Amino acid sequence: MGLYEFFYEYFIRPIQENQGYNPVNTVVYAIILGIAVLLLYKMLKRMEIRVDGRFFKALVPYIVLGPLMRSMTDVGVLPRTYLTVSPGGYFVIAAFAIASLYIVWRHCPGEKLYPLYQDFGWVLVGGLLFLLVINLDKVSFNWEVFKYFIPALVIAEGAVWMLAKKVPVIADNSVLFYTHFYDATTTFIGIQFFGYWEQHVLARWLIDTFGTAAIMYLEKFLILLPVVWILDRWMADEDPDLINFVKLTVFILGFGPGTRNLLIMLMGG
Structure with missing residues (x-):
């Protein structure tokens, strides 16, 4: 397989045929995101813009x-x-x-x-x-989405609220947990009740394995908890702007997909 065929197979065709992500492009995009975060952080420091x-x-x-x-x-x-x-x-x-x-x-x-x-x-x-x-x-607006979304969101965010009372690192980063549980809720509702499917490799595998999109809550929790623990405990001596910028990126990675999912469901996409 030549370079063009490789790029087409793993990066172009998945978009043309709406196949979602695969292990190859997932890793590449993750690396690009990591590099972009560091470069943007350095750019903000040069511009003397505080995060x-x-x-x-x-x-x-x-x-x-x-x-x-x-x-x-x-x-x-x-x-x-x-x-x-x-x-x-x-x-x-x-x-x-x-x-x-x-x-x-x-x-x-x-x-x-x-x-x-x-x-x-x-x-x-x-x-x-x-x-x-x-x-x-x-x-084609579908307001029925709210019938499922609002109760599920209240339960999910209530769980975060209770966890924040028991676990200090969750309390310190409650906005991130609220945001990613909001994202998990949109995924759960879309797949469980409206026939949508998951594009990301790991999440798709977990949903197929466990037979329910509710597993997204556990996935979010198990990924987010060590991330904030590392940022707040192991990297406590790093530049606060770097920590804040990484957390801002994590917030966007939850809010963006969650809002996209909700809007797509509401607009009948």
């Missing part, structure tokens, strides 16, 4: 862009291409977010950076929402 509440608030619209674009692609509002589905779509959003941040920083450094960067992000979200509104004929 704090102000930065997170300004980043919110860009976090929303990814799942909104993906869900609009699945319902046919946007064309299905490598640049509109994952992971290509997230590369595009990341490029917009980074380029916007750099441009705003170059022209408005200091305190003015955050609100201007946030406003530009909301303009992009507004553009996508405008496209959605003028193409509502392609959307």
Whole structure:
């Protein structure tokens, strides 16, 4: 198998035929994500931008862009291409977010950076929402999703709340656990009640093995717990901005897919 055939087999065809992820592209994308996190962290340090509440608030619209674009692609509002589905779509959003941040920083450094960067992000979200509104004929809203989603979410987040009372490291990172249990809930509801399927390799194997998408809660917990333990205990002496940026990445990896799943179900994708 030549280089082109290898790339086509493991990276292009899965997107063309909607096959989901495979072990090869999963590992490659994970490596790319790790490298990107380190490079972006160094970029923020050079720009003297702290990874704090102000930065997170300004980043919110860009976090929303990814799942909104993906869900609009699945319902046919946007064309299905490598640049509109994952992971290509997230590369595009990341490029917009980074380029916007750099441009705003170059022209408005200091305190003015955050609100201007946030406003530009909301303009992009507004553009996508405008496209959605003028193409509502392609959307078949399914409000029945909430009948299953809300009770399951209350139970899942209640479990996190109880665990946070007993385990300090969970209490210190409760937002991450709430976010990833929200993601697990959207996966569980979509697969268990609406006939969707899981794209990720490990999660797909676990669901097939145990026969229920409820296993996603355990998977999320068993992956997230050691991650936050390492960040808070083993890496306690590292730069707080690095720890915060890694946690921000973990948050996005839960909020983005979870919101995408919910929007796709609601819009009948």
